[in-house]
Amino acid sequence: MQPVTPEVLAWLDAQVARGCSRPSMFKSMLDAGWHAGNAALVMKLTPQERLEWNVPLIAAPLQGSDVLTLAVPTPKLDARGTMIDAGDKWVEVISHRHAPELMVFANLLSPAECDALMEAARPRLSRSLTVDVATGGEELHPDRTSQGMFFSRSENAVVQRVEARIAKLLNWPVVNGEGLQVLRYPPGAQYRPHYDYFDPSQPGTATILERGGQRVATLIMYLFEPEAGGGTVFPDVDVLVAPKRGNAVFFSYAQAHPISATLHGGEPVQAGEKWIATKWLREREFV
Numbered sequence: 001m002q003p004v005t006p007e008v009l010a011w012l013d014a015q016v017a018r019g020c021s022r023p024s025m026f027k028s029m030l031d032a033g034w035h036a037g038n039a040a041l042v043m044k045l046t047p048q049e050r051l052e053w054n055v056p057l058i059a060a061p062l063q064g065s066d067v068l069t070l071a072v073p074t075p076k077l078d079a080r081g082t083m084i085d086a087g088d089k090w091v092e093v094i095s096h097r098h099a100p101e102l103m104v105f106a107n108l109l110s111p112a113e114c115d116a117l118m119e120a121a122r123p124r125l126s127r128s129l130t131v132d133v134a135t136g137g138e139e140l141h142p143d144r145t146s147q148g149m150f151f152s153r154s155e156n157a158v159v160q161r162v163e164a165r166i167a168k169l170l171n172w173p174v175v176n177g178e179g180l181q182v183l184r185y186p187p188g189a190q191y192r193p194h195y196d197y198f199d200p201s202q203p204g205t206a207t208i209l210e211r212g213g214q215r216v217a218t219l220i221m222y223l224f225e226p227e228a229g230g231g232t233v234f235p236d237v238d239v240l241v242a243p244k245r246g247n248a249v250f251f252s253y254a255q256a257h258p259i260s261a262t263l264h265g266g267e268p269v270q271a272g273e274k275w276i277a278t279k280w281l282r283e284r285e286f287v
C-alpha cells in the first residue's frame with residue numbers, strides 16, 4: 001500500500017481547502033496510481049460513496065505492498081462447516097464470514113465456567129488500562145470505561161481448561177496466547193471502536209512485539225450478558241454480535257493495518273452489566 005505520509009495528508013487537506021469535491025479528489029488519487037480500496041481507506045469513504053463509486057470494501061491484492069501478511073489462527077471446521085472439535089467438547093459455529101474472517105461460537109463456555117472466571121476476576125478488577133503504543137507501557141485510556149484484570153496463563157484450573165479448549169478450537173498453540181483478560185462493563189460503559197493489533201508506525205510497538213510478535217487474532221467470550229446494549233460491533237462490515245453468555249466471537253487479522261477491516265467496538269451497555277473474557281493470539285510464544 002502507498003504509505004500515508006504527512007505529504008499525502010497535507011495534499012488531501014489542500015484539496016479540501018481549495019473546495020475540491022470528494023469525487024474529484026478520489027479520481028485524482030486514482031490518477032496518481034492509488035489502488036481504489038486504499039484511496040477509499042485514506043479518504044474514509046462512507047458506505048454510500050463506496051456504493052456509488054463502485055469501490056470494494058477490501059483492496060484487491062496489494063502490489064508492491066509494504067504491509068506484511070502474517071499467519072493467523074485458522075479453526076478447522078468439520079465437513080459441514082458448522083462444528084469444530086475443541087478437545088473436551090465440540091463447538092457449534094453459528095455465524096461465519098470472510099474478509100475479515102469472523103466466526104461466532106455457541107456455548108464455548110458453560111455457565112459454571114463463566115461464573116468461575118468472573119468470581120476469580122472480581123476481587124482483582126481495576127479501571128482498565130490499554131497498552132500505550134507511544135511508549136510500550138500501559139495507560140489509563142479514556143475510550144474504556146470498564147474495569148479489568150489479566151489472569152496469567154494457566155493461572156488456575158478453569159483458566160487452564162479454557163485455554164486448552166481455545167488452543168484446540170483455534171488451532172493455535174496455547175503459548176502463543178496472552179493471559180486472559182476479564183472486563184466488566186457497568187451500565188453506560190463502552191469500548192470505542194479500535195483495532196487490536198499494535199500499530200506498526202508507533203514508536204512503542206517494537207518493544208511490545210518483543211514478547212511474541214504481533215497480535216493476529218482475538219477471541220471475545222461473553223461471561224455475563226447485559227439486559228440491553230453491549231453488542232460487539234464491526235463498523236467496516238456492518239456486523240453486530242450479541243453478547244450472549246457462553247458464546248464467543250473470533251476474528252483474525254493477517255495485516256496489522258485498517259485494510260484488515262477489523263475495526264470493532266463494544267456498544268454502550270444500556271442496562272445491566274456485561275462481562276467478557278478476551279484471549280489475544282500472538283504470532284509466536286508470548287513470554
Ligand code: PD2
Binds near residue numbers: 230231265266267276
Ligand atoms: O466487549 C467488547 O465487545 C469488546 C469490543 C472491542 C471487546 C474488545 N474490543 C476487546 O476485548 O478487544
Ligand code: ZN
Binds near residue numbers: 194195196264
Ligand atoms: Zn478489541
